[in-house]
Amino acid sequence: MQALKRVLVSLQAYRFIVLGAFASLLLLTAANAVTPQLFRWGIDQGIAQQDLQVVFYSAVLMVVVAIGRGLFNFGQSFWSEQASQEVAYDLRNKIFNKIQNLSFSYHDQAQTSQLLTRITSDVEQIRSFVGTSLIQVVGSVVTLVSVAIILLIMNWQLALITLVLVPIAALLLANFLVKNQALFGQVQEQLGDLNAVLQENLFGVRVVKAFVREPVERSRYTKLNDELMAVNMQTISAIRNTFPLIFLISNLITVVVIGYGGAQVIGGTFTIGELVAFNSYLLFILQPILLIGFAAPVIAQAAASAERVYEVVDAQIEIRDRPDAVPFEKCGGRIAFENVHFRYPGASTEALKGISFETKPKELIAILGMTGSGKSTIINLLPRFYDVTEGAIRIDGRDVRDVQLESLRSRIGIVFQETTLFSGTLRDNIAYAVPDAPIEQVIEVAKTAQIHDFISSLPDGYNTIVGERGVGLSGGQKQRIAIARTLLTDYKILILDDSTSAVDAKTAAEIQDALDHLMQQHTCTSFVIAQRITTVRNADRILLIDKGQLVAQGTHEELMRRSPLYGSILESQVKKHSLV
Template structure:
């Protein structure tokens, strides 16, 4: 329940709305408390002595109280719903901000579907609790205290019989919470797993259809769906084992009140109006108990959801600015890897083992190696997507961990191997890192990336809307848009991570020739990660990475003479 307490701390940001809801609850309780007294007055002073004027006046007052109850009930619902929407807004923003700042190591291990479930379904569970269940519980507690006081004043003996239901129902609800809260957490876990299967099939629908695996995926989804339903059934069984006993208690108490109160009316110790009023109060005191009972599963669900949400909020951010971090503004071009070791979180073996090298100003460095050799890891450490396990990465002699993280990354342009495009126009995608860029600037970098002619041939040109994840564009077209996007940034260091792998060899050679000139003119240092040796022959130096180690270093000609591994890779590519 600690996480729910943290949720409720958000109410301080909506003080007036919360106050409006609480005032509405108090006024509604007063209106509810007056209604049975009007019944008593109408019966004892109007109907029994046959005084029509008292009956009419009492009826008018009851109409007025009914209208007031409707208004206060509306106010209670409106203000509480407004508060719940505000709390949900803050939580969604808080979780999204945290997801954006979490390190790559967290995202490497976190399931996307679970993150989506927590920021949508779990927060909706919390919103329902704040908007409905919380106000129900507050209203029920205020009503219980108010009505209990009135009953004790009217007839303390009969009141004690009535109030006996409260501790008994409370014990049942306490047992319900203690035994079943983990069960509601399992519901959200199973929902996340189901969403994971759905996400995979939506993203991989072409693969599913290409291999005619529709029936297999339907079976897998059905199985996950059945597991979710099974957990839901368990929660229903938990509710079944608790709430029928609460209903039974309420019925027994009603029977006892009617029997004992009726005997007192016959003996003249109680009037008929007082018995009717007391019976009406009995409904008012049983209703809060039932409302708390109905709110119990929602509270348990919200508590489990709050735990899941705050797991993200409280997740440690591994890559942060050091105290007194300095901005990265100038780059002389000397990038040094000093005995760098790195192991990915959860990995059994290091991705890099004792890698050491140093670049010279305006040098074009190519990084070559087989798949999984550690090529991309080298540049990931340069941008501090991860921090080294041992050793140091330096720029002009200063450890990259001493630089302000935002300024460091904003001055390093990178084109990833896997291209990601966002919803919007082609112009907006190219200008993603520089939204205020003019169309002329966008066209200039598009020409350098050899994508301008393609865009110009589209009916809408640069205003063409990009489909979801770039659907409708080829892999090569998406890569060239990504290259143009990076060239538009104010980079000092440029990294091309196998950025022309989806482009035909001729276009790749043209792009690489243009980029070579750009990198010489605009950068202090440049790195090209490649699979094909043909695209990196012109590099000033080639770093050959093998099983996380720097196996060789030199120009194309030097490596041809001295590195058997380099020769083997070249031979395998030529033979293809």
């Protein structure tokens, strides 16, 4: 409920729209309240007194009031829907911005599908609460209170009998809300789980087919779908269980009003017009109670959704600028790891155990090690995708945590081990970080990455559209586009993580040659993680990593002499190549 309160507070930004809705609501309530009085007047002063003029006037007034009711009803629902759209719009943007700002460690642990569900379905639940239920509940309360007062003035004995219904209904609803709050959260959770399977299957559809796992995936999806159905049915029966009792009580009350009120009319203490009016007001007691009843599940659902949404909005951003952070300006090329320890959040062992080294200006550093030894982890720490758990990383003597994140990352050109492209043209993909780069520049980096010839051979050239995540390109082509994309940025430190693993040896060597030239010109330091002996040989220095530790460093020749591990890694490489 705390989360719902925040939704209400966020409505402050749209106070004029909300005010419009609320004003319409008050006018609507007034128009509703006046109508039975017109009945009473028409019957008692018109029909009973045989005064045709009063009958006529009361009818005309009723028409006028009816038109007003239509207008106010429109205003009320239009403005509340508008406010709800604004709130949903804000929330979607808020979550998206937050997702953009959250650190790698959050995304390592968060389920994409749960995030998707929050930004779509949960926001929609909140929107529907703000758009319909909120105004319904407020309107119902206003109507209940004003009609209760009118009834008490008209006939307090009858009114008291009627109003017994209110506390009973209120109790039932409160009970319903308290009992089922968790249930509605569960619905959203289940929906997220279901979407997880859906998403995995969409991403992995090729793997599923290759392994002929369609039946298994189908039954996995169906099972979750069944579970979602089950919780949904549970909520429906919870809703339906609450209301029949309220209907029953309300019917009994109508009987009492007609019976007891009728007796009073015969006894002469109550007029027929008053009885008719009173009976019409009953509708204005029952309707709000029912509306609140219908709104209750929506409120419970929205409360659960709001909690899930604010959980993301409030998530701690672990990696952010320090208040006194300075921009990354010149890079001298001295990158120092000082006794760096690192443990991935939630992991039981350290991925890096006391790594120390320092680079010299313009050095090309190769990082070599067995798979899982911690090579990617080392380079993930430099742009602060994660922060060290112990020790420090300094660039020219300044801790990376004291540098403004944006300037740090924009000066580090990184080609990830796993290539992600976006849907769009090849040119858009290469110019991802510099969308207004002239085509000449795009072509230049494409040439360096040895992908220009391929792109030129396509009928649409640089305007060729690639599918989601680069569908339509080979692994090596994707990697080379990723290299070109990085080369187009204003990098000072270049990091290539296994970025030519899917490229043939000859092309890789050509890329390397072209890069060597660039590195000399543009960078202060470069890191390359590669399995290939040729790449490693080229490096000024090789860092040999084993199980999170730096076990040896030096040039190729030095390591050949000193390190048996180096020898064995290279040997496996040579073997691999002789197989080709």
